[in-house]
Amino acid sequence: MLLAAANAAAIPAASESWFLSLAHPPGTLPDRFVVPTCVVTSWAVLSLPSGLAAWLAWRRPGHRPALLLWGWHLLACAAWMQCLFGFRLPGPALPVALVLLGLAALTAAAFAHVRRAAFVLLLPTLAWTCYAAYVTAGLWWLNQG
Secondary structure (H helix, E strand, O other): OHHHHHHHHHOOOOHHHHHHHOOOOOOOOOHHHHOHHHHHHHHHHHHHHHHHHHHHHHOOOOOHHHHHHHHHHHHHHHHHHHHHHHOOOHHHHHHHHHHHHHHHHHHHHHHHHHOHHHHHHHHHHHHHHHHHHHHHHHHHHHOOO
């Protein structure tokens, strides 16, 4: 949750009007759910099960690779939010979102090998990361000019 709070503090308030002015891909949530504040809040809400998953994995032997991936995933999440909302750059945010998605999938797979419950707790994060990558790709595609 600290990471989400730090990201929220670093994202300019003007990002909300910028984000709402963009063309959005089909299936994008209504504006009141997609503004940067809500995106940061969503990641903060996902931090609780993600942190619990990491704690469950940490308590098992062989957890180190899974937790390293989890840390890289958190870093990629912060980079994606700053790239898209802080710098307002959907183009560069797209490869970051794809890296984030890959790290989320690798982290979930690694957690599955360490402890099944940790994997299950990461499923909402993986789903939200898929959605974030889709929206980022759509924003880039629809607003290239």
